[in-house]
Amino acid sequence: MMVASRALSGALSGNVAVIKSALAEITDETNQGAAFAYLPLCWSIGSLIAPTLGGFLSHPAERYPSVFNYEHLRQYPFLLPCLFGSGLSSIGLISAIFFFDETLTESKGHSRSSISIEEDSESQETLHTAGTNSDITIRRCSTVLGDEPIPSMWNILKDTSVQRVLVSYAFMALISVSLNAVCALWLYTPAKLGGVGFSTSEIGVTFAVSGLLTTMVAVILFPPIERWVGVVILYKFGMAMQVGCYL
Structure with missing residues (x-):
């Protein structure tokens, strides 16, 4: 029953993907690092409380x-x-129903807009300046609406880059969840059996301290390091640190 309940909880946790998609739609490359740092911050606050x-x-x-x-x-x-x-989940549900604004606008849902620069001779017009022999060439920018159909989920999954990201994230989530579960069992196991022998309240305080440290890292260290070394290098470093945690 415990395993089934935990599996059902993970299967119904679709809010993670929705929140990440919403953040991606309202940010750009100038502030994505700072914005996405709030995700582990919220997770850390939850891990603290x-x-x-x-x-x-x-x-x-x-x-x-x-x-x-x-x-x-x-x-x-x-x-x-x-x-x-x-009760907290119910509060989150009610808040999302009444206060969460759609980040994907209606125009984005029905068509895509792109700016294309026409470089052929038909898209150029020449303006003759009075008193001079020079020509000023202005290239027109045309807005193309709906030229590219929105790809289906299966077409997205066929993309090699998407597959790599999904597989990597699946392994990262497996490692993270497994580490949390094993750590809780290790803290609860009696010392004579190789554990620590903590009570439930002591385990709660231990995870709260861990959440506090994670919060500090997410708020103070992550944004400047992400801007300095980039996402890929930082991601690889984090995965390598997971190996060290298990060892």
């Missing part, structure tokens, strides 16, 4: 008997943090 709440809200009947002394919470000690998480 969520483990703390999850750790201190679990087993509420034993921790806070004066407030949560209910048999149902004794039978299901992790029900309260799960309900709290569901």
Whole structure:
């Protein structure tokens, strides 16, 4: 049941792709690094708050008997943090319905516009300046609407660059999620079995400190380093660091 619940949670987490697409549509190369730095920042803030709440809200009947002394919470000690998480998701859903503006404009959804520079003789007009023999050639810029059809999902997936990015990101997500899960199990495992033997609240504090450090890196270090070395080099360095974390 736990595995099925976690798999369903990941399968329904489509907001990640939507948020990244929206950011890409409202930014350009001058501010994409700073804008996309907010994504790990939000993740880090969640990693800072969520483990703390999850750790201190679990087993509420034993921790806070004066407030949560209910048999149902004794039978299901992790029900309260799960309900709290569901409540936050509901708030996010309502906020998106009423306050999230569409970043893909209607014109973009139906047609594409591109500026083409016509260099042939038919697209040039010559203006003779009074009192001189020089000619000024002005090239017309024509706006072409709807010339290129919007590619389908399968056509996009056939692109080699897209395939490389997807495969690389899949491995990165697998490594990241696996590391988080293994780390939580290692912290909870008793010391005599090779673990650390932390309680749920101590595990929550540990992940909160990790989230705080990640937040500082995302806000302070990532934007200037991304502008300095570029996305590809920074991505390769991050993947190499993942190997070091496992070792």
